[in-house]
Amino acid sequence: MEYSSEHEMVEKAIGGDLSAYGQLINQHQEMAFAIALRIVRLREDAEEITQDAFVKAWKNRHRYRGTAKFSTWLYRIVYNTAISKTRKVQLYSSEMDDEAIGQINFTSVQESMGQLAETERKQYLNEALNNLLPDDALVLNLFYLAENTVEEVGVITGWSQNNVKVRLHRARKRMYKALENILSSEVRSIL
Amino acid sequence: MKEEDYNDPWLRFSLTEAGKVAPSDDLKSNIMNQIQALEVENNGVMTPLPISKRWSGSFWMFGTAFLIMISLVFVFIFTEKSFFSTVINRMQFQMDLSFLSHTVKHALPELIWAIAILTPLLLLGILDRYFSRKKQWKP
Secondary structure, three states: OOOOOHHHHHHHHHOOOHHHHHHHHHHHHHHHHHHHHHHHOOHHHHHHHHHHHHHHHHHOHHHOOOOOOHHHHHHHHHHHHHHHHHOOHHHHOOOOOHHHHOOOOHHHHHHHHHOOOHHHHHHHHHHHHHHOOHHHHHHHHHHHHOOOOHHHHHHHHOOOHHHHHHHHHHHHHHHHHHHHHHHHHHHHHHO | OOHHHHOOHHHHHHHHHHOOOOOOOOHHHHHHHHHHHHHHHHOOEOOOOOHHHHHHHHHHHHHHHHHHHHHHHHHHHHHHHHHHHHHHHHHHHHOOOOOOOHHHHHHHHHHHHHHHHHHHHHHHHHHHHHHHHHHHOEO
8 A cells, every 4th residue: 555655654553554564664674673783783683673673663653652753763662672682781881082092084084985996895884883882883873874863863862962962973983993994904914 | 062073974975875784584574473463462453443442342331230230239228138148147057157257257248249249240341351352353
């Protein structure tokens, strides 16, 4: 069945229409899975969490008030499910000082990455993402990939807006640092 | 904090290009199967009936139960002395009730009365649940 808008689809799903919910699953499963994967790291666990989260969302659909986007509400469930599954949230927040990261030349990393072939670039980016702390990878996913606003990331994770900005700032630096490390190790291996 | 400190267009572009991860193909069907099993287990329905319809069965059942209860109250008022006292007296003759304390023995007519009221109510509740489940079944 076709729906004229996502709003209509969400309304039908909240009313108990399973086929509308199926379409919402189609739309959001990839990002829900990505969020879970950034937290737990293992594909099997991430799939289990995504499945649990969608079932939880269905069971509690009457609690969705429509004040936030459906995706925001859903991703919060995914985030909470993943966190409660790992019970390692306190480990993730281990802070790395900005001084420890050191000075990063953002432009130089961007230029070096630009000179790589597409497949290599993708590989390095994924490698860098996997090397980040789960919280860093998660916030980058939510902000850049899922295209949530700072406010929405705050709703999903329960962090304040300022906290989200600070985490995004640090995660961005660590991402560049990870890329820089990968690039320099590649250069060393060539030489 | 300035926006350029955390919002990086290059990173946005690069991650959109590379950072997507896909779950396995059967994730959706697994979710749907689990939800369908859950729905059948919980209600026997795929699509819940409107609230008005869901309540109609309960309304008639509890209405009937209420009328029965009122009738029993009247029966109780007019017959308590003779009927329940007779029951207790017969019980005392046929059974050894010495293990019961004086207070419990004294309250026996009320206890029997409470059981007499609650049992049909409980049965009606169970029947109501059974019938409303059957009504909702829509494969």
